[in-house]
Amino acid sequence: xxxxxxxxxxxxxxxxxxxxxxxxxxxxxxxxxxxxxxxxxxxxxxxxxxxxxxxxxxxxxxxxxxxxxxxxxxxxxxxxxxxxxxxxxxxxxxxxxxxxxxxxxxxxxxxxxxxxxxxxxxxxxxxxxxxxxxxxxxxxxxx
Numbered sequence: 001x002x003x004x005x006x007x008x009x010x011x012x013x014x015x016x017x018x019x020x021x022x023x024x025x026x027x028x029x030x031x032x033x034x035x036x037x038x039x040x041x042x043x044x045x046x047x048x049x050x051x052x053x054x055x056x057x058x059x060x061x062x063x064x065x066x067x068x069x070x071x072x073x074x075x076x077x078x079x080x081x082x083x084x085x086x087x088x089x090x091x092x093x094x095x096x097x098x099x100x101x102x103x104x105x106x107x108x109x110x111x112x113x114x115x116x117x118x119x120x121x122x123x124x125x126x127x128x129x130x131x132x133x134x135x136x137x138x139x140x141x142x143x
Contacts, residue, residue, distance in 0.1 A: 023069075023070055023073050023074075026069070026073065026131075027127050028069060028124060028127040028128050028131050029066060029069050029070065029073070031120055031123055031124035031127055032065050032066030032069055032088075032124060033066055034120050035062055035065060035066070035092075035095075035117065035120050035121060035124060036062055036063050036065075036066055038113060038116050038117045038120060039058065039059050039062035039063070039095065039117065040059065041113055042055075042058070042100075042103065042109050042110075042113050042117065043055045043058065043059045045108075045109070045110065045113075046103075046108060050106075050108055054099060054102055054103055054106075054108070055103075057094075057099055058095055058099035058100065058103065061091045061092075061094040061095035061099060062091075062095040064087075064088070064091035064095075065088050065091045065092045065095065065124070066088075068084045068085070068087040068088035068091060069084070069085065069088045069128070071084045072084025072085045072087075072088065078135055078136070078138070078139040081135055082132060082135060082136070085128060085131065085132050085135070086132075088128060089125070089128055089129075089132075092121060092124060092125060092128070095121075096117070096118070096121040096125075100114065100117055100118070100121075
């Protein structure tokens with residue numbers, strides 16, 4: 001509580017503690033950032049032609065995963081949030097299940113980077129699905 005004197009009037013401000021989690025503290029966003037780091041390492045290991053053919057799309061989809069989480073998290077309406085979280089899920093699927101597999105088939109990615117990406121992507125996918133479910137539950141609990 002804060003007391004402020006304005007022209008002889010006592011103004012009382014009650015400060016309410018916010019239960020808002022910062023984007024950088026969200027587990028699913030932390031995983032998205034980790035994927036971007038691994039993805040960038042994979043991308044940097046490609047030659048110019050491979051970057052142009054596969055790498056650009058791979059890193060764009062990887063980074064789009066985190067970007068869509070960030071944009072959805074900043075939206076007010078739950079349906080708006082969900083739309084971006086679904087887009088994030090699609091980007092993760094594109095990067096992980098399509099482009100990374102193509103890079104692996106063509107022997108363009110180191111095995112430890114491949115396994116590391118897969119591990120983080122699996123965790124991120126589960127966290128994102130749980131996050132989407134939590135947004136739906138929160139909406140249903142607020143009346």
